[in-house]
Structures are given as C-alpha cells and as structure tokens.
Amino acid sequence: MRKFVPLSVVIVGAAVAATSAPSNWAVAAGNPDRGAQLFGACAACHSLNPDRNMTGPSLAGMFGRKAGGLESFHRYSPALKSSDVVWNEQKLDAWLKDPAQFIPKNRMTFPGMKDDRARADLVAFLKQATAPGNSGSIQAGQQGGMTGGGMMGMGPATVPNLKTLEPADLVIAIRHCRDTYRVTTGDGETTDFWERNLRFKTDSSDEGPNKGAPAVFGAGMAGDRASVIFAAPEEISAFIKPEC
Ligand code: HEC
Numbered sequence: 001m002r003k004f005v006p007l008s009v010v011i012v013g014a015a016v017a018a019t020s021a022p023s024n025w026a027v028a029a030g031n032p033d034r035g036a037q038l039f040g041a042c043a044a045c046h047s048l049n050p051d052r053n054m055t056g057p058s059l060a061g062m063f064g065r066k067a068g069g070l071e072s073f074h075r076y077s078p079a080l081k082s083s084d085v086v087w088n089e090q091k092l093d094a095w096l097k098d099p100a101q102f103i104p105k106n107r108m109t110f111p112g113m114k115d116d117r118a119r120a121d122l123v124a125f126l127k128q129a130t131a132p133g134n135s136g137s138i139q140a141g142q143q144g145g146m147t148g149g150g151m152m153g154m155g156p157a158t159v160p161n162l163k164t165l166e167p168a169d170l171v172i173a174i175r176h177c178r179d180t181y182r183v184t185t186g187d188g189e190t191t192d193f194w195e196r197n198l199r200f201k202t203d204s205s206d207e208g209p210n211k212g213a214p215a216v217f218g219a220g221m222a223g224d225r226a227s228v229i230f231a232a233p234e235e236i237s238a239f240i241k242p243e244c
Pocket residue numbers: 039041042043044045046055056057059062066067068069070075076077079080081092095096105106107108109110113
C-alpha cells in the first residue's frame with residue numbers, strides 16, 4: 001500500500017495542473033460522480049427529464065442546443081433567447097461561473113459557482129446526465145433529497161409526482177372560517193392554518209395532481225405554512241367551503 005502513495009500524489013498534482021491551466025481546463029478533469037452531488041444546487045429549478053420544466057427549463061438534451069431553445073419552456077428571458085450561444089462544455093462553464101456576466105439580464109436567480117474544480121465536476125456530470133437516452137435514468141445525489149411524508153415534507157429537490165400521493169399529502173377538504181383554513185388530509189388529520197400562511201398553487205403538467213385531488217406540502221421551516229397544489233385554477237374556490 002505504502003508504495004502507491006507517491007504515485008497518487010503525482011496523479012493529484014497532474015489533475016490540479018490540468019484544471020488550473022486555462023487553455024486545457026476540459027482535459028477530462030471533471031469527476032461526474034462528484035458533479036452529481038453538486039447538481040443539488042440546480043435541482044430545485046432544473047429537471048433532467050425531457051420537457052419536465054420547473055422554474056427553469058429541463059436540461060435534458062441541452063448540449064448542442066441553442067440557449068433559450070427548448071420549445072416546451074415558455075418563460076425564457078429575451079436575453080437568453082436572443083443570445084447566440086449554443087451550449088457546449090466551455091459555454092456552460094462560463095455560464096455557471098457567472099451567469100449575469102455571461103448573458104446579462106438573464107432570469108436565472110443563481111449567483112454562480114466560483115470554484116473551477118466544482119464547475120468541471122458539474123459539467124462532466126451534466127454532459128453524461130443530459131445526453132439523449134440518459135436523461136432521467138441517472139440517479140443523481142439530488143434525487144435523494146426529497147423528504148416525503150406529510151405536511152412537513154419539503155425538500156430542495158424535484159417536486160414529486162403528485163398523481164400518487166401518500167394519504168397524509170392528499171387533501172380531502174378545505175374549510176374556511178374567519179381567518180383560518182382547516183385542511184383535512186387523507187389520513188384523517190385536520191390542520192389549521194392562518195389564512196396568510198396557506199398558499200394555493202396549480203400544476204397542470206403530467207406530474208401535477210389528479211383533478212379534484214389536490215396535494216398539500218409543508219413550505220416553511222416552522223411547519224406553520226403549507227402549499228396546496230391543484231390540477232387547475234378553477235378548482236381552487238370550488239374546493240374551499242365556507243364553514244365555521
Ligand atoms: C432558482 C432557480 C435556478 C437555479 C438554482 C438554477 N437555475 Fe438554471 N435556469 C433557471 C432559469 C429561470 C433559467 C432561464 C433563464 C432565462 O431565460 O434567462 C435557467 C437557465 C439555465 C440554462 C440554460 C438552458 C437553456 O435551455 O438554454 C442552463 C444550462 C442552466 N440554467 C443550468 C443550471 C445549472 C447547472 C444550475 C446549478 C448549478 C442552475 N442552472 C441553477 C433557474 C435556475
């Protein structure tokens with residue numbers, strides 16, 4: 001064992017040299033496994049499943065695509081759409097280092113990842129994970145971040161598919177009385193919320209809830225806030241019964 005130590009020192013030294021040389025940063029220095037963990041910084045806004053758009057566009061198939069070019073995403077900024085960037089490793093690296101500088105006035109609320117090595121790892125991961133056919137099949141570190149379970153269930157990770165809900169996450173009834181919403185879930189529990197602490201949202205995508213079967217998720221650290229997600233906006237008032 002001991003005689004391998006000098007060898008590994010040489011390898012680490014070589015890797016550092018490769019990442020710090022600007023001209024050849026891409027020399028396979030990135031480690032996709034470490035990159036998978038770093039994707040946690042993106043997963044709240046980006047899915048790797050084709051056309052699964054969230055706050056940001058799905059990243060599936062992004063290499064070789066024009067920036068702002070995913071047809072199923074309808075919230076691109078004019079800045080991103082009118083840029084003439086076509087995504088490759090170098091462009092992605094520059095974007096992730098400082099998005100606001102690379103494409104001014106873009107709408108990605110992300111300050112940038114300043115560490116060269118971390119970016120190389122993340123880019124190496126994305127190169128694999130977004131390749132056609134690969135998307136969605138890779139279990140990146142972020143996918144495990146989902147803490148399912150009841151009203152407290154929240155996580156930095158991707159939103160769960162709301163068509164199959166745990167009873168504790170399925171809303172059976174919502175009553176409104178004075179300044180209070182009383183939310184009853186499929187496990188028989190009823191929780192009271194101050195009316196300003198309950199949010200009503202919709203998800204009309206394939207992963208949204210079934211019609212008439214809204215889902216509830218905790219949205220605050222203290223457990224005093226939650227979001228109810230409906231299949232369509234017109235369901236919202238119809239579902240809430242005035243009752244004291
Ligand atoms: C807070 C949400 C958010 C986070 C976090 C975030 N993004 Fe984004 N991202 C967006 C939005 C919104 C856009 C679209 C920006 C625009 O149109 O100006 C975007 C755009 C992109 C694009 C361009 C896609 C295209 O179709 O042209 C890439 C690539 C990207 N993000 C990668 C990442 C990576 C990698 C991370 C993690 C290091 C990350 N983003 C973190 C919201 C986010």
